[in-house]
Amino acid sequence: MTKTTNKEGRGMRRFVVVEGEEPPYRLVRIEPMSTEELAERGIGEGGDNGYYLNPMELIYLALNDYEVILNGNHVGIDELMKHVGNTQALTVYLDMRGRGYFIKPIRGPVDFLVWDKGKDALRTYPKYAIKLVTEGSGIQVSELLQVLRYSESMGLQLVLALISTEGVITYYKAFTFKPEKTTAGTQTTIL
Incomplete structure (x- = not known):
């Protein structure tokens, strides 16, 4: 489980939850960031019925200490690489x-x-x-x-x-x- 420290020094999970059968994946939740912070950094894109991330963006987040949860399952970089064209x-x-x-x-x-x-x-x-x-x-x-x-x-x-x-x-x-x-x-x- 990936953790970072908040202002009070307590551990805080860093994770991104996405769903979908094929890319781009719909964002369900990200902690401790918001979709606006993602958009300001050029990560992901708003669209019909939600905010979407592609596998490259998920790999970038995983390399920056985010757990990636796809359709309820923890996935690693190797699994995400299978979806990079x-x-x-x-x-x-x-x-x-x-x-x-x-x-x-x-x-x-x-x-x-x-x-x-x-x-x-x-x-x-x-x-x-x-x-x-x-x-x-x-x-x-x-x-x-x-x-x-x-x-x-x-x-x-x-x-x-x-x-x-x-x-x-x-x-x-x-x-x-x-x-x-x-x-x-x-x-x-x-x-």
């Missing part, structure tokens, strides 16, 4: 959380939205969009341009997370640039 995405998720960023997995042309360090995910807009790129698989130029246009249209800085076959992550910022003409109109400067 992309272990490379989990690696990036945990790495960015470890660096102090709030990160949210999404479905779309990019894989994650990321808030700057210390920003409230409820009251601020994300700063970065992350696209996973696997070493050996790469990304087609047309797809990269589509993702770049999407990110820039949303006002986000695109970051490519290149994941090596050894699991090492290297982050690259991607952006478009437009040549600027000088006042003479004859020279072009690329920034």
